[in-house]
Amino acid sequence: MTTLRIRRPDDWHLHLRDGEALAAVLPHTVRQFGRAIVMPNLKPPVTTTAAARAYRERIMALLPATSAFQPLMTLYLTDRTDPAEIAVARASGIVAGCKLYPAGATTNSDSGVTDIRRIDAVLERMAEHGVPLQVHAEVTAADVDVFDREKRFIDEILVPLHLRLPSLRIVLEHATTRAAAEFVKAARSNVAATLTPQHIAMNRNALFAGGIRPHHYCLPVLKRESDRVALLEAAVSGDPRFFLGTDSAPHARAAKETACGCAGIYSAHAAIELYAETFEAAGALERLEGFASEFGPRFYGLPLNAGFITLEKREWIVPQHYPFAGGDVLVPLRAGEPLAWRMTD
Ligand code: NCD
Numbered sequence: 001m002t003t004l005r006i007r008r009p010d011d012w013h014l015h016l017r018d019g020e021a022l023a024a025v026l027p028h029t030v031r032q033f034g035r036a037i038v039m040p041n042l043k044p045p046v047t048t049t050a051a052a053r054a055y056r057e058r059i060m061a062l063l064p065a066t067s068a069f070q071p072l073m074t075l076y077l078t079d080r081t082d083p084a085e086i087a088v089a090r091a092s093g094i095v096a097g098c099k100l101y102p103a104g105a106t107t108n109s110d111s112g113v114t115d116i117r118r119i120d121a122v123l124e125r126m127a128e129h130g131v132p133l134q135v136h137a138e139v140t141a142a143d144v145d146v147f148d149r150e151k152r153f154i155d156e157i158l159v160p161l162h163l164r165l166p167s168l169r170i171v172l173e174h175a176t177t178r179a180a181a182e183f184v185k186a187a188r189s190n191v192a193a194t195l196t197p198q199h200i201a202m203n204r205n206a207l208f209a210g211g212i213r214p215h216h217y218c219l220p221v222l223k224r225e226s227d228r229v230a231l232l233e234a235a236v237s238g239d240p241r242f243f244l245g246t247d248s249a250p251h252a253r254a255a256k257e258t259a260c261g262c263a264g265i266y267s268a269h270a271a272i273e274l275y276a277e278t279f280e281a282a283g284a285l286e287r288l289e290g291f292a293s294e295f296g297p298r299f300y301g302l303p304l305n306a307g308f309i310t311l312e313k314r315e316w317i318v319p320q321h322y323p324f325a326g327g328d329v330l331v332p333l334r335a336g337e338p339l340a341w342r343m344t345d
């Protein structure tokens with residue numbers, strides 16, 4: 001049997017939700033990852049260090065006493081974020097970055113930023129204090145084609161921002177286009193991107209394979225095959241500016257399988273296995289450890305995890321669903337289908 005032992009990975013972009021949903025999904029991430037960057041798009045969003053601390057405590061309260069898992073918290077930027085909050089966040093030691101959601105871009109982003117120039121003072125403080133900016137890189141204007149929204153955001157917002165504040169550390173979250181990979185490669189070394197398991201393995205045909213597939217719908221949406229190829233090349237290239245971020249985003253089945261389904265793909269149940277399968281198919285399994293376990297900590301200035309995990313090449317069938325909140329279930333990526341790798345306990 002083929003086995004692969006790698007340093008314990010981290011997830012640099014994760015949605016954990018709250019309450020019952022948090023309790024349902026947290027064990028999946030904790031089993032695989034040493035740390036995770038926890039997104040702040042709760043209702044209401046996590047906009048202050050005090051709220052991030054309280055959320056972190058709710059997560060910690062659900063962890064087994066023996067767990068070494070560390071949630072790394074983020075603040076949700078709004079038009080009204082107080083620039084003074086950045087120093088508070090930095091001093092807290094629990095906030096790993098601030099998330100920029102353009103208002104209306106995705107799930108729970110109504111209170112996001114309406115115009116980046118409104119948060120100039122906040123971004124300047126972030127650059128000063130070395131606090132990374134995590135970006136949902138999509139313009140939101142209704143007249144912009146949904147498949148062009150990432151590229152337009154890069155050209156109109158990110159390129160000027162990087163020129164204006166070259167010392168600001170930026171993570172282009174869940175990159176979905178060749179344009180995103182090229183932007184990161186052309187930028188300074190303080191600009192990076194996270195890559196999800198779905199965007200390096202699937203293209204937009206997966207949304208329409210034999211019928212409409214709500215469980216393949218996330219934001220930013222899957223793009224063309226040429227985009228997928230560019231992202232996969234970046235992932236397996238060994239370039240440390242590209243690292244693992246699942247964007248695992250759980251929604252109840254009823255909220256996905258409906259006339260207006262929520263955006264979000266759940267992948268935490270098999271995250272490292274999904275990446276292993278795609279890296280193996282690309283002939284690059286030996287590059288998985290850097291991508292999953294080394295480049296993220298390096299970017300965030302954190303130590304590598306001390307422990308290791310083992311993956312076996314052993315086929316298993318992903319369950320059709322997992323328990324979730326409100327009596328509903330959660331349909332995971334690859335539900336009911338075989339997966340080639342399995343992490344051993
Ligand atoms: C995320 C969610 O559900 O919170 N959904 C998604 O499709 N990725 C929000 C986000 O990251 O855009």
Ligand code: ZN
Pocket residue numbers: 013014015039174247249
């Ligand atoms: Zn996300």
